[in-house]
């Protein structure tokens with residue numbers, strides 16, 4: 001079958017299988033633009049509506065169950081109803097109360113755990129990774145007295161800090177003119193040269209140690225060290241965005257790579273399943289936020305220290321995602337990705353990523369994962385039709401992944417379930433051998 005006929009047939013089956021989701025989508029459009037309040041979750045012809053989650057599984061409105069491989073874009077590490085999170089949630093509600101409008105012991109306790117775990121001198125909490133990056137950048141600007149920020153094409157640092165490949169810059173990027181976007185992710189020499197050309201003008205270089213939303217493209221050690229060094233030499237702060245990657249190694253991916261960022265931003269799973277973000281780093285840099293100092297920067301946020309997230313995030317990081325669990329979990333995921341890479345060898349499907357975060361790419365020439373060093377390596381090669389076909393058919397097989405091809409594993413996922421996905425991928429590749437094989 002040719003790709004467009006296969007895709008059309010899959011889309012028709014999707015519509016027939018999901019009448020309630022369709023109906024719910026239409027109802028939602030009456031109060032939400034496009035029936036949506038998170039752009040990423042929109043899919044055509046309509047998005048599925050999820051009714052409930054249990055462990056690493058989801059059930060939709062038409063009663064299909066899925067293995068959840070989306071893992072709430074990495075925030076859902078602990079699954080949908082972990083017993084410790086349940087217990088902490090209830091005991092916090094019963095014994096502490098929701099938001100207290102004052103400082104609490106718990107916020108200092110969680111701050112101390114975050115500092116110890118991610119090697120920070122000081123940290124501040126926010127309600128999202130986007131906010132964490134916005135405040136880190138404001139801090140860097142204050143500390144250096146400069147305003148420009150270097151970022152890399154393919155980088156995603158939040159809803160209003162998105163730097164995909166399309167030019168011009170995203171319409172909703174804040175302070176658009178202050179960002180200098182380099183298209184040389186993973187090109188150590190070029191990145192260094194270009195950063196140094198901006199010596200004395202930049203407040204920060206903001207980078208992910210693996211571009212997550214950009215397609216799970218890991219940075220090399222050489223590149224990250226070159227960027228760190230060049231940022232310092234240029235008089236700028238080196239800010240590592242670990243909103244996604246802090247779960248990839250016990251003390252974060254940057255620490256694993258031997259980096260010493262001036263500032264680090266975090267979020268996602270560190271809220272224990274609730275909205276969260278944090279930014280921290282060097283004591284002298286973070287001192288720009290010390291309210292005892294006249295003229296310091298304000299960083300207020302009604303929910304920054306709300307009881308539930310302070311208790312849940314703390315309990316989950318301390319007692320569930322221990323350094324040992326982080327190592328074992330990511331090693332298990334690495335083996336799984338290798339199995340998938342093996343199954344997909346010689347086809348148009350490629351798996352990139354590191355540990356428990358993975359990107360799926362459908363390209364005309366079936367590029368090797370090792371050759372995907374930046375988003376520009378994927379440009380002009382991508383096969384959106386094959387990606388969509390895969391997505392529709394994986395739903396039928398019972399797997400919930402993002403349409404763009406992002407996977408974030410949940411801790412409770414079993415080896416048998418992971419193997420089941422490998423088999424489903426193999427079936428897909430066999431079924432569509434004529435389209436998928438190189």
Ligand SMILES: Cc1ncc(COP(=O)(O)O)c(C=O)c1O
Pocket residue numbers: 073127128129130131133156157158159208212213241242243244267268276277
């Ligand atoms: C690297 C990175 N930074 C920042 C963010 C923004 O986090 P949030 O969605 O919590 O605002 C994300 C979210 O996907 C991210 O992947």
